[in-house]
Amino acid sequence: MDLNPSSQFLILAPLIAVFGLPHGALDLPIAERLWPLEGVSGKLKFIASYVGLILLVIAVWLVAPGVALSAFLAYSALHFSGDWAGTAAPLRWAGGVAAIGAPALLHPTEVTALFGHLAPLPAAAIAADAAALAGALAIIPLALTLAIRRRLSQPVIELMILWIAAWLLPPLLFFGIYFCSLHSIRHYRSSIRRMPSARRALFTAIGLSSIVALAGVSFVLVRSVADPAVPFELGLQAVFIGLAALTVPHMILVERFDRRLFVTRVGQKNTGDGIEPLPPVSA
Numbered sequence: 001m002d003l004n005p006s007s008q009f010l011i012l013a014p015l016i017a018v019f020g021l022p023h024g025a026l027d028l029p030i031a032e033r034l035w036p037l038e039g040v041s042g043k044l045k046f047i048a049s050y051v052g053l054i055l056l057v058i059a060v061w062l063v064a065p066g067v068a069l070s071a072f073l074a075y076s077a078l079h080f081s082g083d084w085a086g087t088a089a090p091l092r093w094a095g096g097v098a099a100i101g102a103p104a105l106l107h108p109t110e111v112t113a114l115f116g117h118l119a120p121l122p123a124a125a126i127a128a129d130a131a132a133l134a135g136a137l138a139i140i141p142l143a144l145t146l147a148i149r150r151r152l153s154q155p156v157i158e159l160m161i162l163w164i165a166a167w168l169l170p171p172l173l174f175f176g177i178y179f180c181s182l183h184s185i186r187h188y189r190s191s192i193r194r195m196p197s198a199r200r201a202l203f204t205a206i207g208l209s210s211i212v213a214l215a216g217v218s219f220v221l222v223r224s225v226a227d228p229a230v231p232f233e234l235g236l237q238a239v240f241i242g243l244a245a246l247t248v249p250h251m252i253l254v255e256r257f258d259r260r261l262f263v264t265r266v267g268q269k270n271t272g273d274g275i276e277p278l279p280p281v282s283a
């Protein structure tokens with residue numbers, strides 16, 4: 001598909017705002033299930049720590065963008081591997097790495113140029129090469145599983161679709177579709193089932209994601225008054241540096257939530273010697 005990066009971005013940004021942000025905004029209801037965030041002060045303490053971590057990541061990005069970009073790619077792969085949490089480790093890793101590495105391997109020039117908007121070019125090129133190499137290595141567990149098992153399990157089918165999508169779609173569009181369909185919806189469904197009140201969690205998620213989306217739009221509007229020549233670059237930075245910053249507290253919470261409830265992202269209970277479905281929380 002032939003779509004220039006600015007047009008891809010115009011599709012990606014609203015997709016992320018509507019379908020991507022709410023899965024992270026469930027972090028507040030998740031924290032309320034993990035700890036007794038008593039009263040307004042309990043919630044405010046949690047929000048202050050969450051926002052503090054976000055600001056810390058943005059500060060690191062401003063000081064050392066090359067290091068921050070590489071770290072973002074690495075922890076994103078780790079976070080995305082949770083989408084195949086009930087699966088054997090090699091396939092789980094192959095999935096998390098492919099979400100980043102497949103577009104880097106199949107569209108190297110475009111991905112290097114996009115990374116170049118987020119970090120200085122030499123560091124962006126190194127990050128793009130490393131992501132492409134990781135992508136190539138991620139094919140090995142998939143190919144071995146196919147060769148040994150000789151049957152198409154659900155994770156194998158999902159990974160094959162992921163690779164075909166990465167091949168057919170331009171990188172930003174591929175990422176938007178993976179992130180908003182597989183990652184966000186899977187995480188959203190498995191988390192909301194564990195909430196005492198799904199309706200309340202949904203309203204909280206909508207409210208918090210609107211705040212984050214508004215913050216991103218305001219950043220682009222204010223900055224483009226000073227430099228109207230680069231709205232695409234500012235938009236890309238708002239989305240990806242924003243996601244990089246949100247991911248750190250988001251990952252910490254999701255890990256704790258999954259471990260505390262012994263729940264994998266595919267909505268199953270890990271009993272140590274097998275996987276069994278967990279009953280939904282009663283209201």
Ligand SMILES: CC1=C(/C=C/C(C)=C/C=C/C(C)=C/C=C/C=C(C)/C=C/C=C(C)/C=C/C2=C(C)CCCC2(C)C)C(C)(C)CCC1
Pocket residue numbers: 020021022023024025026027028046047050051072073075076079099100101103104111114115171172175208209211212240243244246247250
């Ligand atoms: C709770 C809370 C809140 C909210 C939150 C939220 C809303 C969250 C979200 C979260 C999220 C929402 C997350 C996400 C994540 C994401 C990620 C992790 C991504 C990654 C990506 C990447 C890494 C990419 C790459 C690339 C590029 C850049 C280009 C093209 C190619 C590729 C694809 C390779 C607030 C702050 C209000 C307050 C406090 C509390």
Ligand SMILES: [Fe+2]
Pocket residue numbers: 023024079183187250
């Ligand atoms: Fe997530």
